[in-house]
Amino acid sequence: ATSRVLDRRADGLSTALLLKSLESTPYAVLSRGVSGMRGQTLIVNLPGSQKAVDECFAVLEPVLAHAVKQLQGRIVEVKAEHVEMQQSAHCNVDEAVSTVLDSVTPLPAETVNCATASVLGRILASDVIAKEPLPPFRASVKDGYAVRARDGAGRRRVVDVVTAGDESSVVLQAHCAIRVSTGGPVPSGADAVVQVEDTKLIESSPDLTKELVIEVLKPPAEGQDIRPVGSDIALGAKVLDAGAKIGPCELGILASIGCSLVPVHKLPTVGVASTGNELMEPFGAGLGGAKIRDSNRTTLLAMLSSHGFPVVDLGIIPDKADCLVTAFEKAIKTCQVIVTTGGVSMGERDLVKQVLTADFNATLHFAQVRMKPGKPTSFATLSVANRHPVLFFGLPGNPVSAFVTANLYVIPACRRLGGWSAPRRSVINVKLGQEIGLDPRPEYHRCTLQWPSGIDADVLPTAWSTGSQASSRLLSCQSASGLLILPARSDSLLSLPAGHVTQCMLLDCP
Ligand SMILES: Nc1nc2c(c(=O)[nH]1)N[C@H]1C(S)=C(S)[C@@H](COP(=O)(O)OP(=O)(O)OC[C@H]3O[C@@H](n4cnc5c(N)ncnc54)[C@H](O)[C@@H]3O)O[C@H]1N2
Ligand code: MOO
Secondary structure, three states: OHHHHOOEEOHHHHHHHHHHHHOOOHHHHHOOOOEEEEOOEEEEOOOOOHHHHHHHHHHHHHHHHHHHHHHOOOHHHHHHHHHHHHHHOOEOHHHHHHHHHHOOOOOOEEEEEOOOOOOOOOEEOOOEEOOOOEOOOOEEOOOEEEEOHHHOOEEEEEEEEEOOOOOOOOOOOOOEEEEEOOOOEOOOOOOEEEEHHHEEEEEEOOOOOOEEEEEEOOOOOOOOOEEOOOOOEOOOOEEEOOOOEOOHHHHHHHHHOOOOEEEEEOOOOEEEEEEOOOEEOOOOOOOOOOOEEOOHHHHHHHHHHHOOOOEEEEEEEOOOHHHHHHHHHHHHHHOOEEEEEOOOOOOOOOOHHHHHHHHHOOEEEEOOEOOEOOOOOEEEEEOOOOOOOEEEEEEOOOHHHHHHHHHHHHHHHHHHHOOOOOOOOOEEEEEEOOOEEOOOOOEEEEEEEEOOOOOOOOOOOEEEEOOOOOOOOHHHHOOOOEEEEEOOOEOOEOEEOOOOEEEEEEOOOO
16 A cells, blocks of 8 residues: 555665564565655555564664655755765775776777877777788898808809898899898898808909909808798787787887877876865965965876876865866866865865765765875766766875875876776885884885895895875975885884885886
8 A cells, every 4th residue: 555655665775674574583574564755755664563663663763864854855964964974984095996996997099190199108999900011021131142042152143232221123043142231122032141241252343342253151041031021020910909008119019010090098188176275376476374385286287297197287276165166067078087185174164075976966986095194085976978977086185195195096097097907006015124103094105215236036125214204294205216005003013123024006117
């Protein structure tokens, strides 16, 4: 009977009540209770016995207030509660990175002309097949003489000279030789090249400008010092795999077979904004009042550019909801990734998450990570019609926290969008050069690395702390080549001793 009066069923609620009842009696499977809404009224069927009602009500009670707000359309409060719930759920760094990467798929491919635009660092979206062989002709490996192997050792008449870039019109006859140079074509009729060191000049022209007769000192083998057509790259061979990153050599391979148009994954455009009423432009006039210079935007724009991603400077956004809304609306039009710093912690002006969830209906995936620095790091995705979802990183305002979390989350996410199959930062083992005290949170401790000299494979790089690790002290990142991944302090582990082997995320290589 209840089903007939419901506008909308709430089967999750009925299932939760059923599971509770099943703890007491297997007959609960026979329950026909339903739940749902009619207008602004929540209707719930509870079981018959008083004991069962008590048990089921205990399940209902914690969600009742939230359900009523939802029914009454108090959307802002409902969203704030969602944010709060997600905030209270700390995740660890690995879970957070996985959450980010699991919600990102590579951007589609575009064809780029590498003769006119840079494709360095881009990821190939499909295999590259050679449409030309290399070498395109039989090429000599040596400076010497093209000969017929079956003529053996002995004297040869020099009938022509071919330098690299030239072709000979002469077809080589028995007991003749044609002078060839490294990389030049081997004339037809010849099946071996004898390097000049294995020959002796017997006779020159009277003016000494031409070689007339030489002697081959050792009998040549067929094919000797000749690179057959396609011996380096065969026609139709796969030269680069989909997923390969284009570096200098890959670019050279494309050049060597004349492949100018390459399908690569698009790069995300990353917008970077700083939020905070206290911020002023960094390189402007002198400071006044309680203002500070905005350094985060400079750091993050430089970091993203140095990783090859196109960036948009979204400026400084004041701590006002309508300013954030306007700035995000504009940024969403051009950026696949939006990075803000500041305004994600517990302050009354920390509005970023509320604006994203309440005004943009973004999905907030996490808002707290068990790490130092970077605890209030937030990640949300926004669905946009007919487009890749927009990724939103609300990084903490502290300059070190912003730097570390951008390295940990933003760079891998941008890489995955750009087609990287293994976008995480590289982690290696290092040996501590000094004792390092532990923080109550797992810490990403900035360090310099001293690389071992010599060839002892067992010697690890030695890591040295960059000093005070305060989240506000950007000097701790200066010259840092890695982040030591340190465990949280416990009663039994207050510090790690010098010589301890620990993991280190490398900052100055992939
Ligand atoms: N009650 C609590 N307060 C704070 C908590 C907490 O859990 N409970 N967490 C602390 C942690 S950890 C961090 S990290 C910060 C992050 O807070 P926000 O992301 O909200 O950042 P702001 O409060 O806006 O700024 C923090 C700090 O950084 C300076 N800042 C901000 N933007 C810039 C910039 N673009 N360039 C240079 N410096 C910047 C800002 O002036 C503040 O000093 O919250 C703690 N508080
Ligand atoms: O986590 Mo905060 O980033 O310590 O400073």
